[in-house]
Amino acid sequence: MTHARQHLVQVVAHRGASEEAPEHTLAAYKKAIEDGADALECDVRMTADGHLVCVHDRRVNRTSNGRGAVSALELSDLAALDFGSWKSRDEEPDWERRPQDPGDTSVLTLQRLLELVADAGRPIDLAIETKHPTRWAGQVEERLLQLLKRFGLDAPQSPAESRVRVMSFSARSLHRVRSASPTLPTVYLLQFLSLRLRDGRLPVGVRIAGPSMRIVRSHPAYIQRLKQAGHQVHVWTVNEPEDVDLCLELGVDAIITNRPRAVLQQLGR
Numbered sequence: 001m002t003h004a005r006q007h008l009v010q011v012v013a014h015r016g017a018s019e020e021a022p023e024h025t026l027a028a029y030k031k032a033i034e035d036g037a038d039a040l041e042c043d044v045r046m047t048a049d050g051h052l053v054c055v056h057d058r059r060v061n062r063t064s065n066g067r068g069a070v071s072a073l074e075l076s077d078l079a080a081l082d083f084g085s086w087k088s089r090d091e092e093p094d095w096e097r098r099p100q101d102p103g104d105t106s107v108l109t110l111q112r113l114l115e116l117v118a119d120a121g122r123p124i125d126l127a128i129e130t131k132h133p134t135r136w137a138g139q140v141e142e143r144l145l146q147l148l149k150r151f152g153l154d155a156p157q158s159p160a161e162s163r164v165r166v167m168s169f170s171a172r173s174l175h176r177v178r179s180a181s182p183t184l185p186t187v188y189l190l191q192f193l194s195l196r197l198r199d200g201r202l203p204v205g206v207r208i209a210g211p212s213m214r215i216v217r218s219h220p221a222y223i224q225r226l227k228q229a230g231h232q233v234h235v236w237t238v239n240e241p242e243d244v245d246l247c248l249e250l251g252v253d254a255i256i257t258n259r260p261r262a263v264l265q266q267l268g269r
């Protein structure tokens with residue numbers, strides 16, 4: 001792999017630098033920025049009082065000291081929880097010994113993440129995933145676009161110039177985004193490869209495919225078909241060096257990883 005070729009691959013921090021810091025916290029995103037990630041991935045859900053927060057699971061039980069569904073809790077309920085201590089308990093014993101700013105392990109709103117990126121001092125892309133958008137029938141996308149508008153990110157001149165892309169396993173969610181904001185790029189996420197999609201076609205209007213690493217390993221020819229059809233390919237979650245190698249070999253456009261620093265090192269960056 002040539003140096004020039006490797007530079008074409010974007011390294012995206014999945015839920016922040018989520019191997020080293022608690023996922024979806026400011027601490028994880030600050031670490032990813034410090035590590036040199038090109039882009040940040042985050043999942044968004046809507047609270048009972050209409051705020052978009054960065055949380056992966058439907059419920060907060062796994063990643064906080066609270067219980068309940070995000071959609072049933074208000075932002076003030078979430079603000080009272082600790083989204084960092086589970087990591088020191090179960091995942092990363094060293095984590096609690098590291099210095100942390102107050103608030104770095106509180107619930108993270110999408111607005112705060114957008115502020116962090118705006119203040120980063122260098123261009124950083126955002127890959128925002130709408131989680132279970134059917135629960136709110138369009139309100140997640142509406143709120144997302146309102147927030148992006150506040151930061152001047154909702155209507156790029158062209159998809160290539162956009163600093164934000166919206167990802168989803170739901171083609172309907174992506175369609176809602178494109179209807180309101182046609183130049184905002186959308187990424188159709190795929191966990192498994194259905195027969196319907198094997199020819200390399202994506203839902204109408206979608207230009208970027210987001211296959212799982214599992215698909216890439218089991219169906220490399222599918223990735224080649226996507227590329228031949230002119231689509232970009234953004235792969236998740238790429239944590240092992242041999243998976244990074246395979247992605248490079250296949251010419252994927254973005255590697256979404258819990259370990260941005262390790263992947264950047266492997267790319268010689």
Ligand code: G3P
Nearest residue numbers: 041043056129189236256
């Ligand atoms: O980047 C896409 C990937 O995050 C999708 O899976 O479950 O980690 O949100 P998940």
Ligand code: CA
Nearest residue numbers: 041042043129
């Ligand atoms: Ca995600």
